Amino acid sequence: MELGLIALGAGLAVGLSALATGYAQARIGAAAMGAVAEKPELIGRAILLVAIPETLVILGFAVAAMIILLLGGA
Amino acid sequence: MMVPLTQLEVIAMRPALDQVLSVLQELRLAEVVALVEPGGAPPGLTDLIARADALCALVDLPASGSPMSDDVLQTTLDGLEPVVVALLAEAEDLRNEAETLPRSIAALDAVQPLVPELGRLNDRQLANLGLASMALVLDDPDLRVVRELARHLADLLGRAHLLAYATAGPGTPVGCLLVLRRDDLSGVNALLGQERIAEVGVPADFAGRSLRATIEAMRERLAALPRERMRVQGLLVDALSPAVGPLRVTAQSLRMRAERLVAAQRADVSARTFRLRLWVPARRAAMIERTLTERAGPTVAVEHLVEGDLASDQPVLLRNRPGWQPFQQLVGFLSWPARGGLDPTGLMALVLPIFFGIMVGDVVYGAVMVAAAWWLRTHGAHDSTRGAVGRVLTLGGAWAMLFGLLYGEALGSLGHRVGMPALWVYRGGPTALEPLLLFSLAVGLVHVTLGLLLGAWTAVRRHRRRQLASKTGTLLALAGVAGLAGARGAGSPADVALLAAVLVITGLVLASATQGALGLLTGPLELLGTLGNVLSYLRLAALGLASTYLAEVANELGTRGPLLLGVLTATLFHALNLTLAAFSPMIQALRLHYVEFFGQFHEGGGRLFSPLGGAVALTVGAGRGAVPPAVDRTIPQPVPAGSSS
Structure with missing residues (x-):
């Protein structure tokens, strides 16, 4: 397979999942900061909630790594 | 613990x-x-404490003497407060004057070259000519008020006046000099009042002088202001010094009394x-x-x-080593462990800096972080937050240096370029991805397994059979999945793969059986969730690679163009990378603990x-001149339950 297509696929895997993560974090982050403004002791849970969608981009990274390792190395 | x-x-x-x-x-x-x-503490007592604290905050003197009685305290506060309020108001006026005078001087200085001859004339010389002058400083950055004023003056005085204005720079006040017939002075004053044109920066003391004399007087006043402010500060210290020591002791005594009153209720x-x-x-x-x-x-x-x-x-x-206190606070950020649960502070203190080191993995970045942490700890001895951050950063920086040696990184690829060997694998190399991913997954597998074991142990201690079966089943299934992956990767015999598959099925059955019919759905879902938790540790590799490649960009840009520009660009990028490296890995390491690790065993909601005496001791320890509880000898009357005092 052409190297360019492999790179494009890997880039899309990370890029699209990063967009999804960003969208989710924006929504969660706004709500979490509102909660922290009223109850500062919730800061730990706020960090936790904001960090949860990052799994999406990590999984995207895993897919990109698999694309590069399995297809790029072949 | x-x-x-x-x-x-x-x-x-x-x-x-x-x-x-x-x-x-x-x-x-x-x-x-x-x-x-x-109920709460009596309002009168709380009020006295607040008033005493407010006065003590003004002077940095240690606690001394013996506590005052309530009557003496009341009299002392009543006597001191008016004096202090007056002095504070005077200090505030002087501070405002010190802020506005330089702006006014700059504005009037800008006008002076426009009318050099008139600016030199004083009031008497102008009076001999039948003239008068007014110096104004207007807060009018877009010159709208000045133009409006010029229009009104033209209507009122015709051409029998001169208005010169200038600014020292964009956004600064406008300096104006108005020269007019002496007879018109009252009319112009009325106009200024009618148009609500507020002068700024030319106090009444400087009114009625020539422009030049006004500027000179303002300069003299500005030079005298520091001495004046010192005088007021000295008066404040003189007024408070004899009282602050006993006031601190008394406030502390009152705090303890208030705490006892609340406890008595x-x-x-x-x-x-x-x-x-x-x-x-x-x-x-x-x-x-x-x-x-x-x-x-x-x-x-x-x-x-x-x-x-x-x-x-x-x-x-919770009782942990003093060095683990910052990590205990991090546990509390999420939720304190519930009664009978496990305190994860020790494990967090051990593992969190390692995760940080895995992600940063750079000798120079680690050394800078250790140096910054040392500075924070030495310059923030009285600030518990800075001390805590410094302690966490010290450990994280030390692990970053260690992993930097394993990766062969110093300022990213610079170490590799100058021949620094990688003891394990250089992250910038083309073959680094696979070992880094496998290492991250292995770390995740170990960490999540440890969490599941702790969860099973908690279930045993609390006699929760379902939870024990669920954790054991998930552990078996996870071991089976790891075995299957290992068998496929290493090309092991089919028997090993079969054994791993049996483990997966046994684990799934065990985890599902405890949930009844719903277990058919929740059992596999729980296993998937746990696998997702393990995969989440890939962020250890992802963030590390991102940091490495940003450093590579910095080094590459540093080699382009002139030497000085290259060094500046590289320094800027490395500083940015270092800042990101100090924050992002810490957040991610925290998240791995909060979600992936704690999720297996931690039960929050503890109080x-x-x-x-604990809260009062904290208050004492936080300020100067700690007062031992034994100082308090005020014995309040017991308060019956439900009554107010």
């Missing part, structure tokens, strides 16, 4: 209540259980006796009982409550043990 707590019940004659509470306050080992709904008080219930560390119960009977008198009876009588709202008391 979680310290076991037990309950004591103290029964004694009512007059001994305050003595009992005083002893407990000194011991700082007992939390008073609310037997009746408590939690006791069950009858006409003659009272009953007080306490949470205390189990190992110190005998000592507390002995101290109470020795110091509060023979009428005090202390009884150990048996397990069945214990109240459900038991607090949790931290809050002993009588």
Whole structure:
């Protein structure tokens, strides 16, 4: 397979999942900061909630790594 | 480590209540259980404390002397407060003057070259000519007010006036010089009042002088202001110094009294006796009982409550090494462990800096972080937050240096370029991805497995069979999946893969069986969730690679163009990368603990043990001149339950 297509696929895997993560974090982050403004002791849970969608981009990274390792190395 | 707590019940004659509470306050080992709904501290007492604290905050002097009685304190505060308020108002005026005068001088300086001859004339010389002058400084950055003023003056005076104006720079006040016939002065003053044109920066003391004289007088005033401010500060210190030491001691004494009053309201008080219930560390119960009977008198009876009588709202008391305190706070950020649960502070103190090091993995970045942490700890001895951040950063930086040696990185690829060997794998190389991913997954597998084991252990301690079966099943299934992946990767015989598959199925059956019919759905989902948790550790590799490649960009840009520009660009990018490396890995390491690790065993919702005297001790320790609790000798009258004082 052409190297360019492999790179494009890997880039899309990370890029699209990063967009999804960003969208989710924006929504969660706004709500979490509102909660922290009223109850500062919730800061730990706020960090936790904001960090949860990052799994999406990590999984995207895993897919990109698999694309590069399995297809790029072949 | 979680310290076991037990309950004591103290029964004694009512007059001994305050003595009992005083002893407990000194011991700082007992939390008073609310037997009746408590009220707050009396408002009068709270007000006195706030007033004394406000005065003490103005002068940095240690606590000294003996506490005042309430009447003396009231008289002292009533006498001091008007003086202090007046001096503070004067200091504020001087501060404002010091801020506005330079702007006014700059504005008037800008006008002076426009009318050099007129600017030199004083009021008497102008009067001889039948003229008068006015210097104005207007806060009018877009010159709208000045133009409006010029229009009104033209309407009022025709051409018989001169208005010159200039600004020292964009956004600064406008300096104006108005020269007019002396007879028109009152009309112009009326106009200025009517148009509500507010002068700024030319105080009344400088009114009526020539432009040049005004500027000179303002300069003299500006030069005299520091001395004036020192004089007012000196008067403030002189007024407060004799009183602040005793005030600090008295405020501390009042705080302790307020705490005792609130605690007394939690006791069950009858006409003659009272009953007080306490949470205390189990190992110190005998000592507390002995101290109470020795110091509060023979009428005090202390009884150990048996397990069945214990109240459900038991607090949790955590005791860890002093160096682990920052990590204990990080556990508290999420939620304090529930009663009977596990305190993960020690594991967090051990693993979190390692995760940080894995992600940063650079000798120079690590060294800079250790240096920054050392600075924070030495320059923030009185600031617990800076000390805590410094301690965490020290450990993280040390691990970053160690992993930097494993990766062969110093300022990213610079170490590799100058021949620094990688003891394990260089992350910038083309073959680094696979080993880094496998390493991250292995770390995740170990960490999540440890969490599951702790979850199973908690289930055993709490006799929760379902939870034990679920955790054991997930553990078996996870081991099976890892075995299958390993067998496929290493090309192991089919028997190994078969054994791993059996483990997966057994684990799934075990985890599902405890959930009934719903288990058919939740069992596999739980396994998928746990696998997702393990995959989440890939962020260790992802963030590390991102940091490495940003450093590579910095080094590459550094080699382009002139040497100086290259060095500047590289320094800027490395500084950015270092800042990101200090924050992002810490957040990610925290998240791996909060979500992936704690999720396997941590039960939050605990309430931290809050002993009588503990909060007051914190207040004392935070300020200068710590007052030992023994200083307090004010014995308040016992307060019956539900009454107000």
